[in-house]
Amino acid sequence: MVEAPPIKHMPDGSSQISWNPSELLTNYERLLRLYIDQLQKKDEFNPYQPISSIFLKLFSPLFLMRFLKRAALFLKVPNTLRQDLVGGAIILQELERLNDQTLHGVAQCNRINYRRLLQRSVFGWLPKLTGIVVLLLSVAKTIKESVGTDIFAAVPSAVWHYLVLFAVGLLLGSILSLVILLPRVLLVRALDDLIAITVALRGTPKPER
Numbered sequence: 001m002v003e004a005p006p007i008k009h010m011p012d013g014s015s016q017i018s019w020n021p022s023e024l025l026t027n028y029e030r031l032l033r034l035y036i037d038q039l040q041k042k043d044e045f046n047p048y049q050p051i052s053s054i055f056l057k058l059f060s061p062l063f064l065m066r067f068l069k070r071a072a073l074f075l076k077v078p079n080t081l082r083q084d085l086v087g088g089a090i091i092l093q094e095l096e097r098l099n100d101q102t103l104h105g106v107a108q109c110n111r112i113n114y115r116r117l118l119q120r121s122v123f124g125w126l127p128k129l130t131g132i133v134v135l136l137l138s139v140a141k142t143i144k145e146s147v148g149t150d151i152f153a154a155v156p157s158a159v160w161h162y163l164v165l166f167a168v169g170l171l172l173g174s175i176l177s178l179v180i181l182l183p184r185v186l187l188v189r190a191l192d193d194l195i196a197i198t199v200a201l202r203g204t205p206k207p208e209r
């Protein structure tokens with residue numbers, strides 16, 4: 001896949017993204033990249049940075065002091081948008097340039113991206129796996145009550161050993177998935193909120209989710 005060319009920035013910080021219909025997918029990726037760039041420049045407290053970076057910053061006394069100052073400001077003015085949509089001004093400028101049809105296309109790209117990110121994360125596959133486990137336990141319980149045979153008692157100890165290793169690996173994989181994908185899922189969700197703000201200002205119906 002050919003990498004998208006870098007974004008050219010105007011003096012006011014906005015980009016020169018050409019929103020041609022045939023380039024919608026490429027420009028949607030540029031929009032995400034622009035948002036990530038703005039987050040890295042604007043605020044050290046942005047909630048969409050890697051969880052490992054936030055964890056390391058907690059060991060800095062200066063960071064903790066700035067964080068507590070920010071928390072005190074929130075208690076005075078309970079505005080979550082100051083934090084959750086930080087760096088969104090440039091994105092709103094980009095979205096304002098779009099006509100209704102192109103904005104609808106961007107909204108659909110973001111909706112699909114958000115859904116697929118959820119499917120790849122622990123939020124997508126863990127409920128399915130939990131459902132399979134519950135189904136197997138229910139089948140085993142039904143067999144024991146109707147036939148009197150305990151399936152789990154017939155399972156060799158070696159199999160239980162591998163099942164325990166599988167469970168540990170699954171837990172570690174779930175944590176890794178949460179650490180890696182959660183900030184990205186939240187970032188795409190924030191972009192959806194910025195699109196909703198743009199649509200609301202125009203007074204046009206928001207595309208159905």
